[in-house]
Amino acid sequence: MAGERVYPDEVAGAFPEPPVSFTDGEGRDLEVRGFETVDEETAAVDALVAMYDDFDPSDRAQGVPPVGEDRVRDWLDTLLEQDGFDVVAWHGDEVAGHATLVPDDGETYELAIFVHQTYQGAGIGTRLIEALLGHAQANGAELVWLSVERWNRPAVALYEKVGFETASAESFEMEMAIRLN
Numbered sequence: 001m002a003g004e005r006v007y008p009d010e011v012a013g014a015f016p017e018p019p020v021s022f023t024d025g026e027g028r029d030l031e032v033r034g035f036e037t038v039d040e041e042t043a044a045v046d047a048l049v050a051m052y053d054d055f056d057p058s059d060r061a062q063g064v065p066p067v068g069e070d071r072v073r074d075w076l077d078t079l080l081e082q083d084g085f086d087v088v089a090w091h092g093d094e095v096a097g098h099a100t101l102v103p104d105d106g107e108t109y110e111l112a113i114f115v116h117q118t119y120q121g122a123g124i125g126t127r128l129i130e131a132l133l134g135h136a137q138a139n140g141a142e143l144v145w146l147s148v149e150r151w152n153r154p155a156v157a158l159y160e161k162v163g164f165e166t167a168s169a170e171s172f173e174m175e176m177a178i179r180l181n
Helices: 042-053 069-081 124-138 153-163
Strands: 020-023 028-036 084-093 096-105 108-115 143-149 165-168 173-178
Touching: 020 124, 028 124, 042 069, 042 096, 042 153, 084 124, 096 124, 108 124, 124 153, 143 153
Parallel strands: 108 143
Antiparallel strands: 020 028, 028 084, 084 096, 096 108, 143 173, 165 173
């Protein structure tokens, strides 16, 4: 709950709203778009499922994404039906990554991001998070938090780069937070 979690006093700067087109560090042209399942065709959902089904098990954190196409579909159905925010990075018809803000308690959102292993290290995670935060910011979301394993320095550096601050570092996982509005 927002009352138990520490959030920065200062509002973060403005983030770009999707769609966001860019060339990644490997020279690939990508576009980050909002993902609204009500409006999405089956092919788009199938492409998202395919990315998760091919996700490297060593890149899974905190039990997600699940393993196996059926479990991935069930997990995505539940995730995407919530009143949160989702963006997907597209490389042509292929999903390179997905970032989501999951509603926590009505006023806060938990961030999760997944970049497929063939696209990692090319700046896509930064663009995904920025577009996700821009999408949420434009739609009135205020408080966002995340949990990350302390040893995951690349992830921590990414979150700090986009404006997250350490909220709690007392356990194996640390919490980081940002104020959008």
